[in-house]
Amino acid sequence: MSDCDAQAAERRPPSLSTVEFQSAVTQSVANDSCPTNGCASDRDRVDVYLADPALATGETALAWLGLLSSTERARYDRFKVEGARREYLTGRALVRTTLSRHADCSPADWRFEANRYGRPAIAPDQAHAAPGLVFNLSHTRGLVALAIGRNCDLGVDVEWIDRQGRLADLCTRYFAPSETAFVHAAEDDELTDRFFTFWTLKEAYIKARGMGLALPLDGFAYDVSASEPTIRFEPTCPDDPSRWRFFARRIGASHRLALAMAVAGAGVVSVCFWQARPLVAKPEAFAEPAVRLAAPGAGTPSA
Numbered sequence: 001m002s003d004c005d006a007q008a009a010e011r012r013p014p015s016l017s018t019v020e021f022q023s024a025v026t027q028s029v030a031n032d033s034c035p036t037n038g039c040a041s042d043r044d045r046v047d048v049y050l051a052d053p054a055l056a057t058g059e060t061a062l063a064w065l066g067l068l069s070s071t072e073r074a075r076y077d078r079f080k081v082e083g084a085r086r087e088y089l090t091g092r093a094l095v096r097t098t099l100s101r102h103a104d105c106s107p108a109d110w111r112f113e114a115n116r117y118g119r120p121a122i123a124p125d126q127a128h129a130a131p132g133l134v135f136n137l138s139h140t141r142g143l144v145a146l147a148i149g150r151n152c153d154l155g156v157d158v159e160w161i162d163r164q165g166r167l168a169d170l171c172t173r174y175f176a177p178s179e180t181a182f183v184h185a186a187e188d189d190e191l192t193d194r195f196f197t198f199w200t201l202k203e204a205y206i207k208a209r210g211m212g213l214a215l216p217l218d219g220f221a222y223d224v225s226a227s228e229p230t231i232r233f234e235p236t237c238p239d240d241p242s243r244w245r246f247f248a249r250r251i252g253a254s255h256r257l258a259l260a261m262a263v264a265g266a267g268v269v270s271v272c273f274w275q276a277r278p279l280v281a282k283p284e285a286f287a288e289p290a291v292r293l294a295a296p297g298a299g300t301p302s303a
């Protein structure tokens with residue numbers, strides 16, 4: 001595959017589905033309504049790219065390794081567990097190739113700097129190539145997700161739904177009392193679902209703030225009983241709920257995803273989901289029907 005083929009493939013991802021939502025009103029829009037020519041150039045738009053780390057083998061893995069900086073390569077080499085190594089490589093390839101869809105910079109040329117809490121961002125001296133472009137990455141067993149937007153605070157989290165864990169106990173340790181009560185009121189699959197809904201939402205928020213676990217996890221509480229999650233802040237974590245928008249859903253049978261974003265203004269923000277196959281010539285639509293999204297509360301996802 002030539003570089004040109006790869007670049008062309010990168011610019012033609014299949015649309016999975018689209019969600020639009022406002023602070024107060026959630027609206028669903030038809031599938032495939034996202035324009036196919038670049039996405040995050042739109043101010044009120046966030047794109048979420050999903051990739052399968054199982055792709056990180058053979059020639060694909062070799063091609064992706066060629067994109068890494070020496071620092072990234074050294075980190076890759078330090079992974080002992082194959083699954084984690086593939087997730088890391090997939091994340092790096094996804095970030096680099098996807099940013100290059102939105103800015104005039106080759107995938108291998110991007111440089112990143114982390115803030116004091118470890119959040120990576122485009123290096124300041126490359127910011128001119130991609131004004132306002134922000135991203136956040138999450139990886140878990142079997143899934144890597146990258147959210148890209150402009151001029152917003154943005155956090156994404158994906159989790160593999162591990163039904164074997166002692167979830168009820170973990171709530172008590174990490175969640176706000178109201179969240180714990182909501183999880184404990186459910187049983188079996190419903191308990192699992194509520195647990196991972198809160199978990200991913202809480203991760204998405206602390207990642208959007210760029211502070212990770214420096215923020216107290218019980219310093220804010222979600223209410224997910226309505227169609228859209230809402231948030232309440234305690235004095236230990238002062239913030240303005242009205243600037244935040246959240247979205248949470250399943251990805252297939254085994255994963256949950258949540259997105260947190262703070263944008264200026266009250267306009268609609270479109271969230272588009274894409275299946276990504278970095279440097280692979282022929283992208284295919286994500287096979288899982290469950291990634292065809294409807295907005296929370298909008299009823300049955302459109303097929």
Ligand SMILES: CC(C)(COP(=O)(O)OP(=O)(O)OC[C@H]1O[C@@H](n2cnc3c(N)ncnc32)[C@H](O)[C@@H]1OP(=O)(O)O)[C@@H](O)C(=O)NCCC(=O)NCCS
Nearest residue numbers: 091117118119137138139157174199202207210211212213
């Ligand atoms: C590091 C942390 C920000 C995310 O950890 P995580 O959920 O294990 O990992 P994810 O896969 O979702 O995200 C990792 C990516 O986030 C990015 N990241 C790292 N630090 C970040 C920060 N402070 N803010 C935002 N993003 C960050 C990086 O891109 C990283 O991937 P990379 O190292 O391959 O580049 C932090 O929240 C953490 O340590 N969490 C531990 C899990 C936990 O206890 N959660 C409780 C939830 S209730």
